[in-house]
Amino acid sequence: MSIERCCGNNKTMSGHFFLIAEKSKLYFTFQDQAEQFFRSGHTNNWAVLVCTSRFWFNYRHVANTLSVYRSVKRLGIPDSHIVLMLADDMACNPRNPKPATVFSHKNMELNVYGDDVEVDYRSYEVTVENFLRVLTGRIPPSTPRSKRLLSDDRSNILIYMTGHGGNGFLKFQDSEEITNVELADAFEQMWQKRRYNELLFIIDTCQGASMYERFYSPNIMALASSQVGEDSLSHQPDLEIGVHLMDRYTFYVLEFLEEIHPASQTNMNDLFQVCPKSLCVSTPGHRTDLFQRDPQNVLITDFFGSVRKVEITTGALALDRDVAALESNYFQFDVVNN
Amino acid sequence: MSLCSAPRPGRALRQRLSGLARPCPAAHPPAMGLLSDPQCRRALARLLLRLNTPLCVLSYLAGLTWFLLLPALAPRTYLSENAMGSTMVGEGSDLGPRALALARDFGAHKRKVGGMPVEWLEQTMFQLGLEVHRQPFSRTLPFPDEAHERYLVRGTNVFGVLRAPRAASTEALLLLVPGSEGSKNNQAVGLLLALAGYCRGQVYWAKDLIFLVTEHDLLGTQAWLEAYHDVNLTGIHSGGVPGRAGAIQAALALELSSDVLTSVDVAVEGLNGQVPNLDLLTLFHSFCLKSGLLCTFQGKLPPPEGPSGPGYAQSLRTMGLMVLGQAGGGPGGAHGLFLRFRIEALTLRGINSFRQHKFHLGALGRTLEGMFRKLNNLLERLHQSYFLYLLPSLSRFVSIGSYMPALGLLLLVLALRALDLWMRLSRSDEGEGDPPPEEARGGLLWLLPPILVSGGAGAALYLLPVRGQAVATQHFPVGEAEAVVLALIGIYVAGMALPHSTHRALSGGGQRGWMTLKLLALLALALLLTCLALLNFSLGFLLGATLVPPAAAVRPGGSRLPLAVLLVLTTPGLSLFLAVLLERELLEAPAGLGEAWQRFLGALGQGLLQEHLHGAHLSPLLCLGAYPCWLLLWNVLFWK
Numbered sequence: 001m002s003i004e005r006c007c008g009n010n011k012t013m014s015g016h017f018f019l020i021a022e023k024s025k026l027y028f029t030f031q032d033q034a035e036q037f038f039r040s041g042h043t044n045n046w047a048v049l050v051c052t053s054r055f056w057f058n059y060r061h062v063a064n065t066l067s068v069y070r071s072v073k074r075l076g077i078p079d080s081h082i083v084l085m086l087a088d089d090m091a092c093n094p095r096n097p098k099p100a101t102v103f104s105h106k107n108m109e110l111n112v113y114g115d116d117v118e119v120d121y122r123s124y125e126v127t128v129e130n131f132l133r134v135l136t137g138r139i140p141p142s143t144p145r146s147k148r149l150l151s152d153d154r155s156n157i158l159i160y161m162t163g164h165g166g167n168g169f170l171k172f173q174d175s176e177e178i179t180n181v182e183l184a185d186a187f188e189q190m191w192q193k194r195r196y197n198e199l200l201f202i203i204d205t206c207q208g209a210s211m212y213e214r215f216y217s218p219n220i221m222a223l224a225s226s227q228v229g230e231d232s233l234s235h236q237p238d239l240e241i242g243v244h245l246m247d248r249y250t251f252y253v254l255e256f257l258e259e260i261h262p263a264s265q266t267n268m269n270d271l272f273q274v275c276p277k278s279l280c281v282s283t284p285g286h287r288t289d290l291f292q293r294d295p296q297n298v299l300i301t302d303f304f305g306s307v308r309k310v311e312i313t314t315g316a317l318a319l320d321r322d323v324a325a326l327e328s329n330y331f332q333f334d335v336v337n338n
Numbered sequence: 339m340s341l342c343s344a345p346r347p348g349r350a351l352r353q354r355l356s357g358l359a360r361p362c363p364a365a366h367p368p369a370m371g372l373l374s375d376p377q378c379r380r381a382l383a384r385l386l387l388r389l390n391t392p393l394c395v396l397s398y399l400a401g402l403t404w405f406l407l408l409p410a411l412a413p414r415t416y417l418s419e420n421a422m423g424s425t426m427v428g429e430g431s432d433l434g435p436r437a438l439a440l441a442r443d444f445g446a447h448k449r450k451v452g453g454m455p456v457e458w459l460e461q462t463m464f465q466l467g468l469e470v471h472r473q474p475f476s477r478t479l480p481f482p483d484e485a486h487e488r489y490l491v492r493g494t495n496v497f498g499v500l501r502a503p504r505a506a507s508t509e510a511l512l513l514l515v516p517g518s519e520g521s522k523n524n525q526a527v528g529l530l531l532a533l534a535g536y537c538r539g540q541v542y543w544a545k546d547l548i549f550l551v552t553e554h555d556l557l558g559t560q561a562w563l564e565a566y567h568d569v570n571l572t573g574i575h576s577g578g579v580p581g582r583a584g585a586i587q588a589a590l591a592l593e594l595s596s597d598v599l600t601s602v603d604v605a606v607e608g609l610n611g612q613v614p615n616l617d618l619l620t621l622f623h624s625f626c627l628k629s630g631l632l633c634t635f636q637g638k639l640p641p642p643e644g645p646s647g648p649g650y651a652q653s654l655r656t657m658g659l660m661v662l663g664q665a666g667g668g669p670g671g672a673h674g675l676f677l678r679f680r681i682e683a684l685t686l687r688g689i690n691s692f693r694q695h696k697f698h699l700g701a702l703g704r705t706l707e708g709m710f711r712k713l714n715n716l717l718e719r720l721h722q723s724y725f726l727y728l729l730p731s732l733s734r735f736v737s738i739g740s741y742m743p744a745l746g747l748l749l750l751v752l753a754l755r756a757l758d759l760w761m762r763l764s765r766s767d768e769g770e771g772d773p774p775p776e777e778a779r780g781g782l783l784w785l786l787p788p789i790l791v792s793g794g795a796g797a798a799l800y801l802l803p804v805r806g807q808a809v810a811t812q813h814f815p816v817g818e819a820e821a822v823v824l825a826l827i828g829i830y831v832a833g834m835a836l837p838h839s840t841h842r843a844l845s846g847g848g849q850r851g852w853m854t855l856k857l858l859a860l861l862a863l864a865l866l867l868t869c870l871a872l873l874n875f876s877l878g879f880l881l882g883a884t885l886v887p888p889a890a891a892v893r894p895g896g897s898r899l900p901l902a903v904l905l906v907l908t909t910p911g912l913s914l915f916l917a918v919l920l921e922r923e924l925l926e927a928p929a930g931l932g933e934a935w936q937r938f939l940g941a942l943g944q945g946l947l948q949e950h951l952h953g954a955h956l957s958p959l960l961c962l963g964a965y966p967c968w969l970l971l972w973n974v975l976f977w978k
Contacts, residue, residue: 055420055421055717056421056715056717057420057421057715092504093544094502094503094504094505094542094543094544095542095544095714095715096542097540097541097542099504099541239426239427239428240427240428242426242427242428242711242712242715
């Protein structure tokens with residue numbers, strides 16, 4: 001099966017390969033290598049990072065989102081594959097005593113705003129409608145490319161959301177909400193339109209676990225910072241800036257992610273252990289029943305990084321001696337098809 | 339207890355209930371409501387007539403008790419505004435030495451110029467980096483009082499605007515020092531300038547900061563406010579305000595006349611009994627707790643925690659002082675003038691008493707810095723917390739939902755009495771059959787003179803003292819202010835002689851006459867108190883507590899002396915005198931009668947002056963509202 005999907009190219013090369021492979025004993029070696037090569041089944045990574053709250057006192061939500069953005073970029077996902085939605089501008093807010101910076105720690109060592117942040121949806125563009133359109137792909141034709149989620153059925157998508165939430169809803173910008181049912185339906189639309197291979201959903205709000213209760217599409221893994229009935233707490237109150245800088249759960253997730261590098265073999269079970277109740281005060285939760293693979297075998301970099309696997313072969317591969325016969329068969333098929 | 343069965347219970351229940359009901363027989367159509375069934379109505383009416391006086395007394399006492407219980411059951415204050423946030427901000431200023439130096443400079447220049455050193459202020463503010471403007475104003479007083487001693491008052495306000503570095507100038511915060519003569523408030527001006535210099539060096543301002551120094555205290559503040567908002571409320575002539583900074587979200591007025599302070603007293607009541615949003619006060623209180631600065635309210639220390647006798651007494655005294663202050667309706671400080679424009683404002687008075695522990699100006703400076711920083715985070719006007727409340731202490735409050743039933747119970751007395759009179763009048767209507775035509779016509783005609791005369795006396799009381807002050811100065815060999823006050827008292831007492839004069843001219847009316855007149859007086863009083871309940875609860879409650887018993891009890895005939903004494907004791911003028919005495923008592927500085935009389939005269943003068951200068955409502959309400967009602971009752975008492 002896996003040999004049909006090769007080189008990130010969905011064209012009918014698969015047919016060609018199949019024809020050749022029938023005539024070649026290299027079929028089985030290729031399959032082994034290909035299976036190992038595409039162990040996770042995905043070929044590209046996307047990230048949709050959403051901060052839904054505005055106003056200066058919600059500084060920490062923007063810091064949360066920017067921390068995840070920073071990690072995801074560091075691990076290899078480029079800006080063209082990240083849809084970053086920030087509901088307010090904290091770095092250039094007139095109340096910011098340190099303009100053009102957003103800090104995630106009291107010691108102010110790490111400026112998560114950095115030098116090359118690319119915000120795709122900013123300020124009042126972060127609405128429930130825009131978010132759902134991004135996910136489902138029902139976007140007006142005039143939307144620029146950077147605002148689209150151009151994923152396919154081989155994409156692993158990381159969706160991170162933060163803001164103020166409640167039992168079964170997440171508040172967008174003080175004026176509207178998205179419910180867990182809407183979100184589950186959006187993910188089902190994505191599945192039916194083959195817009196993802198696997199999806200990792202992380203949410204850091206109060207009663208976050210209620211948001212993933214209703215998911216019913218396959219290949220979704222979800223993490224939340226608190227159970228229903230619990231509040232997610234903020235962290236890092238800073239007297240100089242005058243606000244809380246981060247939320248607890250994302251603070252510890254960021255700490256965890258700082259240890260990850262593109263070649264890490266850390267798996268999802270380690271992510272589930274991040275921020276136990278003693279540190280987080282709330283009880284983080286996760287859901288893996290819809291996911292087909294064992295979380296033990298899922299690497300962090302499957303979702304947080306965009307790992308291009310490169311294998312350097314030292315030896316030469318011995319192809320069939322009858323190269324001319326192979327080539328003629330190939331061209332024959334090509335002629336027939338064209 | 340149920341007098342009639344309810345419309346739809348089951349048969350067994352109905353029978354049981356009808357067995358219990360005494361006045362109402364069981365044989366009546368079950369579908370009738372309580373009031374539409376004539377038999378039930380008669381039963382209710384009989385009950386009301388029989389139990390009227392006990393119910394009135396009970397209701398009145400319940401109202402008073404409710405009010406007295408309020409300090410004991412008041413919940414704690416809490417910060418409702420999310421934007422003013424959970425974290426405190428760290429303060430980095432040390433303004434003490436700078437403030438003192440600037441204060442001495444200001445004092446020296448003030449002495450040299452002999453008034454407000456406008457040029458020096460302008461120059462200093464400019465050097466601090468503010469955008470400076472001056473605003474001249476002039477005001478003709480209705481009569482010269484002891485503070486100003488002349489009719490025409492001229493002055494100049496000086497203010498500097500610190501523009502927010504990265505925001506549009508749509509909103510502003512204000513720090514105000516009311517400049518006065520002598521060496522009052524010099525240190526406040528010094529602290530204002532030092533704070534302005536410090537704030538100029540910070541980058542986190544999202545709103546403009548206005549630093550205002552006014553001349554002639556409240557007159558200057560009123561002039562500036564009117565010019566800033568481009569309105570003309572009190573007939574003041576002022577130059578326009580060239581430098582505008584957007585809508586003012588909050589204002590702090592500072593009064594400080596000493597180099598060190600032992601406590602900060604916060605004044606909350608404003609003009610006409612308005613108060614700022616409770617969030618502003620809670621914010622200030624939380625800063626006091628954080629910095630350890632001693633903050634007092636109404637000059638009283640905070641009561642001890644936990645339920646206790648002395649704690650309750652202290653809370654009751656504090657709340658009583660706030661009620662008296664609100665009822666007086668005067669601006670309790672410069673902040674009181676801002677509330678009309680819905681700008682939340684407080685006045686902070688630095689007090690230097692004999693306590694051992696002194697605070698330097700730096701502590702107050704840090705508190706101000708912290709408050710402005712927190713207010714800077716606001717995104718909307720303060721609107722999350724209560725706008726109407728009473729405070730037994732800085733950490734506890736009584737919301738309008740808790741205190742309004744007290745006045746409601748007082749109004750219930752008036753309603754019961756009015757119902758009683760109405761039923762008696764309609765009963766005598768039915769009972770007499772055909773009343774003689776002249777008396778029926780006469781019943782209404784005899785009402786007209788007392789009403790007109792009372793209204794006229796009220797109008798005379800309102801208009802004559804100030805307009806006729808020239809005549810008054812000829813009759814009384816005293817200054818204009820005293821003449822006006824004495825004229826006021828004279829007209830007031832003369833109004834009390836009116837029933838005798840009018841009754842000599844008219845006679846008749848009889849039983850129905852006085853009952854109708856009393857009904858009208860009760861309705862007028864109820865209307866007045868209901869309006870006051872919404873506008874100025876404290877004034878409404880105090881007037882109600884004094885005027886409701888005589889209103890309910892008064893009737894002609896029988897021995898008039900006790901009722902006359904009761905009416906005289908509860909006349910609005912005397913209530914004002916007693917209020918002055920009570921205030922001194924609550925402040926734990928009891929005044930003798932002589933001193934109280936002087937204060938009373940001063941209060942009368944201030945009341946008249948404030949009405950003209952700031953648009954205070956106490957004078958018109960008492961002269962045109964309470965006094966005519968009282969005169970009507972006085973007329974009822976002396977009805978022939």
